[in-house]
Amino acid sequence: xxxxxxxxxxxxxxxxxxxxxxxxxxxxxxxxxxxxxxxxxxxxxxxxxxxxxxxxxxxxxxxxxxxxxxxxxxxxxxxxxxxxxxxxxxxxxxxxxxxxxxxxxxxxxxxxxxxxxxxxxxx
Numbered sequence: 001x002x003x004x005x006x007x008x009x010x011x012x013x014x015x016x017x018x019x020x021x022x023x024x025x026x027x028x029x030x031x032x033x034x035x036x037x038x039x040x041x042x043x044x045x046x047x048x049x050x051x052x053x054x055x056x057x058x059x060x061x062x063x064x065x066x067x068x069x070x071x072x073x074x075x076x077x078x079x080x081x082x083x084x085x086x087x088x089x090x091x092x093x094x095x096x097x098x099x100x101x102x103x104x105x106x107x108x109x110x111x112x113x114x115x116x117x118x119x120x121x122x123x
Contacts, residue, residue, distance in 0.1 A: 014086045017065040022096070026050070026058050031081070032106045033113055034068060035097035038080040046116035047109050067093065 022028055029048055033039060045055045059079050062068040066089070069082035081097070084090035100106050 011086075014066070015088050015092065018067060018089050018092065021061055021065040021067060024058070024061075026054075027062055028096075028100065029106060029109055030055075030058055030062065031067065031093070031097060032100035032103075033109060034079060034081050035101060036110065036113075038078050039113070040076050040078050042076070043113060043117055044079070047113035049112075 022031065026048065030044055033044060033047055041052065041055050041059065044050065044059065045052055048055070050058070056077075059068060059070070063070060063079070063082075066082055066084070068079045070077050070079045072078075081093065084093065
């Protein structure tokens with residue numbers, strides 16, 4: 001029978017921060033979209049019907065806990081799911097994104113995303 005480590009030996013803070021950040025429907029929907037690849041803030045806005053300040057705020061929360069990473073290209077900021085340092089966080093995000101991909105409501109977000117991502121999407 002495996003020996004269980006005491007809670008004091010396991011650093012649960014990274015996992016706890018991720019769960020708090022993912023405890024919001026909008027942020028879960030953003031993670032589901034980003035599971036399909038890197039997106040500009042304007043794509044997130046269009047797909048989810050968010051204002052630019054709200055989309056940026058939600059992405060900022062996800063970035064502050066390390067769920068997403070960003071890069072700037074001119075005036076545009078692009079986001080993607082971040083590489084995870086902690087194995088438990090990586091496993092949770094993988095399971096979450098795989099599970100969210102099967103949800104009908106979230107598939108409609110992806111349909112809106114695909115419609116909004118044309119050559120002139122980032123104005």
